[in-house]
Amino acid sequence: MINKRIEHQMNQLNKASRLQKSMLYSFHAGGKRLRPILLLASYEAYQDNVEKAMVVATALEMIHTYSLIHDDLPAMDDDDLRRGQPTNHKVFDEATAILAGDALLTYSFECISNDPLLSYEEKIKLIQWLSKASGPKGMVAGQMLDLQAEKKVVTLKELEDIHILKTGQLIQFAIVAGAFLGDAPDKDLTYLKEYSYYLGLIFQIQDDILDITGDEDKMGKPTGSDEDNKKSTYPQILGLEGALKQKNEYVHKAKSALSKTKASESYLHALTEYLTERDH
């Protein structure tokens, strides 16, 4: 559903253009669609007709995708492969990849602002939250701190601050935006904020653990790269055992917060399990 909708949104751009091809390439190169799935799961815990949340879900995936395209650039993480496929700037070129990222970011806000199913107020709230989560108070700040932390010893607190900004805020947006569009009560929004805070950290710990214990074929990328790059990770700070223990503690806290909402028996519950145990 999400892939079809992304294709639909992208086809409203000039199809012959190199820019559109480059934007579309990074969607076709795979991805778990985790953020839109979380958004739709959160929405479905409160409302049936998922159509109302579809545009925001795809807009969110556009922002995530732009961030990957820019993160992979030679000046940033300098990655040639992503999900087992050549990265955007390897297939096109650096200039095109920079512009494709810029375009996806801008188009994301354009799509939300033009969504015919949302009220002006709903659109503005979503844009307020999404811009904050992804901009200089959120994801971009996290990426900056992450680059500055490279090859440096960081504390657990510093590591978590980076993750909360870099990945946590968009995950939180997904879950809160979905529930908001589903007319969840304020009390549920508060608990879902707490739930998604821990879910973001669980996601990151599992990422770090998989870089040590994961299967390269399943992951679509080489493991052990964190150690090679001297990256600060949960296992590096806490040891593998400690990281697993920390993850379990967060899983407990996440489930506890979720259990206080109407979403307690929803697909979000199963997704929490999946994210905790995932092998890629």
Added chain:
Amino acid sequence: MINKRIEHQMNQLNKASRLQKSMLYSFHAGGKRLRPILLLASYEAYQDNVEKAMVVATALEMIHTYSLIHDDLPAMDDDDLRRGQPTNHKVFDEATAILAGDALLTYSFECISNDPLLSYEEKIKLIQWLSKASGPKGMVAGQMLDLQAEKKVVTLKELEDIHILKTGQLIQFAIVAGAFLGDAPDKDLTYLKEYSYYLGLIFQIQDDILDITGDEDKMGKPTGSDEDNKKSTYPQILGLEGALKQKNEYVHKAKSALSKTKASESYLHALTEYLTERDH
């Protein structure tokens, strides 16, 4: 006024951060503030209290500034100097410059969405127009076409298509958004759209002419670079005389459209003269 307001908006970000410093640097490195001035001038043709248009005016300058930071990158135009000052990636580094651009773009929408003086409907209309003008149907598409046109012979029509996307759309946004916030009648908005279409082209022709006839000290950058880079320009396609003639034709059309609006005697009229005759 605009500089003060930009400073104010930037100070709401983490001041100690490298990201904020990099974002702020490119504002301090000068600039004509043409787009916010056009927006405020257009607003003031209809309303007195300019406060209502200030946040949108600064948000627009943020988008313009992000586009310059990204355009200057080594993978794009590879410029070491802008307005006589080292470019962002020369002072910081490429990764920081990419992120500062991403952050300014995102923050621009955040600032509009949080403006307490605008209604939900006004904010959404502005975000619809601004995202369209600056995204894959506007400025970013223009920059992509501009890069593709490098060292290629283009027709006048192709050249103007690039300019309309790359610079024209944001200039049009400035003028239409200002008048819209000033509650201009629909008839005026239509004529102002036409006016700003020609104003954008005038601005570009003058840019091309100055690259041949301009004074390097006044410009803060070397002249003759278009010819060195084999860039397609109005003088290159039409000759210097032909370019001047084309400019005068557009000035006539712009003034004619402006004269049909309540803004005919406004500061926009003087700005048209200024942009036509400017020497830097």
